[in-house]
Every structure is written in C-alpha cells, then in structure tokens.
Amino acid sequence: MALENGKIYDQRDYDSGTLGESDLPASPRALFESWLSEAFDHGLRDPNAMVISTVDDRGIPSSRVVLARGADERGIVFYTNYESRKGREIAQNPRVSLLFHWRELDRVVRIEGRAARVSEEESDAYFDSRHPLSRIGSTASPQSSVITKDELAARITALTAGVESGEIELTRPAHWGGYLVVPDEVEFWQGRPSRLHDRFRYRRDAGSWRIDRLAP
Ligand SMILES: Cc1cc2nc3c(=O)[nH]c(=O)nc-3n(C[C@H](O)[C@H](O)[C@H](O)COP(=O)(O)O)c2cc1C
Numbered sequence: 001m002a003l004e005n006g007k008i009y010d011q012r013d014y015d016s017g018t019l020g021e022s023d024l025p026a027s028p029r030a031l032f033e034s035w036l037s038e039a040f041d042h043g044l045r046d047p048n049a050m051v052i053s054t055v056d057d058r059g060i061p062s063s064r065v066v067l068a069r070g071a072d073e074r075g076i077v078f079y080t081n082y083e084s085r086k087g088r089e090i091a092q093n094p095r096v097s098l099l100f101h102w103r104e105l106d107r108v109v110r111i112e113g114r115a116a117r118v119s120e121e122e123s124d125a126y127f128d129s130r131h132p133l134s135r136i137g138s139t140a141s142p143q144s145s146v147i148t149k150d151e152l153a154a155r156i157t158a159l160t161a162g163v164e165s166g167e168i169e170l171t172r173p174a175h176w177g178g179y180l181v182v183p184d185e186v187e188f189w190q191g192r193p194s195r196l197h198d199r200f201r202y203r204r205d206a207g208s209w210r211i212d213r214l215a216p
C-alpha cells in the first residue's frame with residue numbers, strides 16, 4: 001500500500017526512451033502522430049483519451065476526459081454535447097488545454113489552443129458512424145445537468161421506443177457535435193531518470209514553429 005498516514009510513497013523512475021533535438025520535425029504534427037501511433041501499437045487502453053480543460057467566465061478551470069476522434073493538419077477534433085459544462089465554457093472562452101498521458105511510455109503531450117465547432121457535415125458524419133446505443137445516449141442525455149436516475153431512464157426508454165417504431169430518426173441532435181482545437185503551443189515530454197526529463201515546446205511564430213527545450 002503506497003498510502004500511509006496520509007502520505008503517498010511511490011518513486012518510480014522514468015526510463016522508457018529519450019527525446020532529443022534530432023528527433024524534432026519542423027512542425028509538431030508529425031511527432032504527435034508518431035507518438036499517438038506508438039501508443040496504439042503498444043496496446044494501451046484508450047490511447048486517444050485526453051484531458052481537456054476549459055475555463056468559465058470567472059476564470060475557474062475545469063477538466064474532464066474526452067476521446068480525440070481526429071488529428072490532422074488543422075488540429076485535434078473531439079465530440080461532445082454543446083450544452084454541457086465544457087460546451088458552455090468554450091462558448092464563453094474558446095481557449096482550452098489538452099493533455100495526453102501515455103504513462104506506459106513515460107510520455108505526455110500538452111496542447112494549448114482555441115476550440116471551434118467543426119462543420120455540421122463533419123459532425124453528422126461522425127455521429128452516423130457511432131454505435132446506435134451511443135447515439136441514443138447522447139441524444140437523450142442533457143449532459144452536465146442535474147437529473148434523477150428515473151428521469152434519465154424515462155428519456156432513454158422514450159427515445160428507444162420512438163426509434164424502434166420508426167417515429168424518430170436517429171440523426172445528430174443540434175446539441176451534439178465536434179470541436180476542432182487549433183494548437184498555438186504543443187509540448188512533448190519524455191520522462192527520464194532522476195526527474196531530468198526531456199521537454200520540447202513548439203510555439204507558433206510568424207507562420208512557422210519556434211522550438212525550445214524546457215527545463216524539467
Ligand atoms: C475514457 C473516457 C472517454 C470519454 N470520452 C468522452 C467524449 O468523447 N465526449 C464526451 O462528451 N464525454 C466523454 N467522456 C465523459 C467526460 O469525461 C465527462 O464526464 C462529460 O463530457 C461531461 O463533462 P462536463 O460536464 O465537464 O462538460 C469520457 C470519459 C472517459 C473516462
């Protein structure tokens with residue numbers, strides 16, 4: 001047991017690999033994609049899971065896990081309820097922070113950027129690809145609202161009955177869709193022994209990316 005008298009004892013060293021100047025492409029995209037592929041190849045569970053932090057209009061931050069569903073030349077895409085806490089906060093302040101932690105590889109990627117809704121067509125296409133029960137869940141659930149178990153069950157039952165009878169078509173509801181996070185800053189962190197980690201930060205700079213090594 002690592003928890004004793006309120007203190008947590010665990011001093012694992014990080015020694016899965018290194019990251020050096022010669023490993024760094026000119027833009028962060030290629031390195032992100034190779035780290036994500038390695039996380040999948042390693043058989044990690046939910047390698048596309050990331051923490052997204054938002055802030056409300058008082059500057060109070062909040063974080064939760066979502067699944068990245070796209071990574072391309074534009075940035076990172078994820079899907080959620082636009083009326084959820086995170087959706088309301090993004091509407092007030094589009095600045096977000098993303099964090100991927102692949103602990104079995106001793107790697108972290110931190111991304112700071114702005115979130116904006118993807119096109120209706122892009123959201124429709126992703127919604128239509130989802131498991132039917134996930135489509136029902138995200139249509140019926142007023143994510144982040146206070147709700148009773150009975151009320152949620154009633155909403156799911158009513159929607160399921162409507163879909164099964166053919167009265168309701170399970171198309172994407174207006175309250176659910178994707179966000180694209182366009183990065184301004186990306187940090188790659190590779191854990192190293194004795195806490196002397198390799199850290200490189202990419203920042204947008206006059207149309208290209210400036211790269212700096214950061215102290216661990
Ligand atoms: C592994 C994992 C993946 C998740 N993926 C998503 C997701 O892609 N979209 C989503 O809305 N919620 C997802 N959730 C649930 C969120 O963590 C969160 O509970 C929900 O989005 C409500 O957050 P909010 O009230 O802060 O807006 C996921 C949770 C976990 C643990």
Ligand code: PXP
Pocket residue numbers: 067069079080130131134138
């Ligand atoms: C509430 C919620 N919404 C959306 C998702 C992502 O669903 P999908 O795998 O269909 O993209 C999850 C995954 O856990 C979730 O918990």
